[in-house]
Amino acid sequence: MLTHPTLDQLNTLGLHGMAKAFGELIDNDEARGLAHADWLAMLLDREDVHRQDKRLGARLRHARLRHLAVPEDIDYRAPRGLDRGLLTALIKGEWIKNAENLVITGPTGVGKSWLACALGHKACRDNHSVLYVRVPKLFDDLALAHGDGTIGRRFKSLAAVQLLILDDWGLEPLDAQARHDLLEILEDRYGRRSTIITSQLPVAAWHTVIGEATYADAILDRVVHNAHRLDLSGDSLRRLAPKPVA
Template sequence: MLIHPTLEILQSLRLRGMLKALQEQLQMPEIDALSFEERLALLLEREVTERESTRLRSRLKQAKLRENAAIEDLDVRAQRGLDKTLMTRLSACQWIGEHLNVLITGPTGVGKTWIACALANKACREGFSARYVRLPRLLQELGIARADGRYPKLLAELARTDLLVLDDWGLTPLNDEQRRDLLEILDDRFNARATLVTSQLPIAHWHDYLGDPTLADAILDRLVHCAYKLDLKGESMRKQGSTLTPEPTLA
């Protein structure tokens, strides 16, 4: 049997998983003990695995996660007020399919961004698309997109994303245009996609932060009432993990 034409055909058809598996089989003398059907099943299995891995890499690349975090590495022993039952539920990612939201609040350094990225990473592994953005930077980008004609396209991209992570909510004041942009984003996602927000501000202060009472009501109505809430507490984990050399004690 001429194997090289078969390898070339698999390469031309971009069946890279089957190509790699067949090349490996050719190096395994014991493979002859398997039937044709068994060897074919192994080739197909490898192709499916290879395609799933490729899609996952693509989803993670598009997500642009700030932290390389996995929910399996979450330290539930840290004194942060983590609800273990809720975290188990969120890790299953059912809330994303149900188009619900997650709001993570707490002081700086307690791990809000890490947890958000870990949940987005898990979402990608479960087959959902995700995207991480810092809200101040996103609103700046929307302002630029409005000026150069990309605004509708950018809004459409955000609306298609299964899980949108908005980090640093409440960090900088909003102008009227930015408030309306935020409403557009959340209105597109309401009952259609999932949104995760992290903020140093307690949720009770969000209405005042948004400023305009009418727009604040509309924004929070689409975000807060259909959301799981996670309020973290404790000292900054950056401080706890600091490797700085202590200052010498003066005699």
């Protein structure tokens, strides 16, 4: 068999998964006894896996998740009021298909951002587009976009992503522009896309942070109406983590 020309042709055609598998199989004594159909099936399977991995890598790069978190690493033992049943259901991902929201609240250090990123990672694995942003930086970026005329394009990109993670919401009161921008983002996404919001503040305190009753009612209606809730409590996991040995 013309091994090297075959490998070159597979790579030229962009079938890199098949090319790698072909190189491994041709040097495998056990594989030489396989029927042609079995060879082809194995090569196609490897190409499919290779392409899935590439797509996942692209989705994760676009998501820009803050933490390298996956659902398999969630610590259910830490005393933070984590609803394991609800989280198990969230990991399955039906809520994203149904364009529902998730609100994660609790004091600093209990793992709100980490859990949001773990769910974001699972959404990427489920072939959903994901974007993570910290709310203070988002408002700064949107203010610049208003200035340079790119705000329409920015709103469009935020509306398109299937799961938007808004982290660290409520650190400071909103000004008029931020209120308007947040309502625009949530209005574009309501009933069409899913949003995760993490906050140190309980939902009952969000009215005060938004700062204007009409906007507050409209924003909360678009977030809380169809939102799952993870209300965490307890001490900071950072303080509970073991200190490195000197």
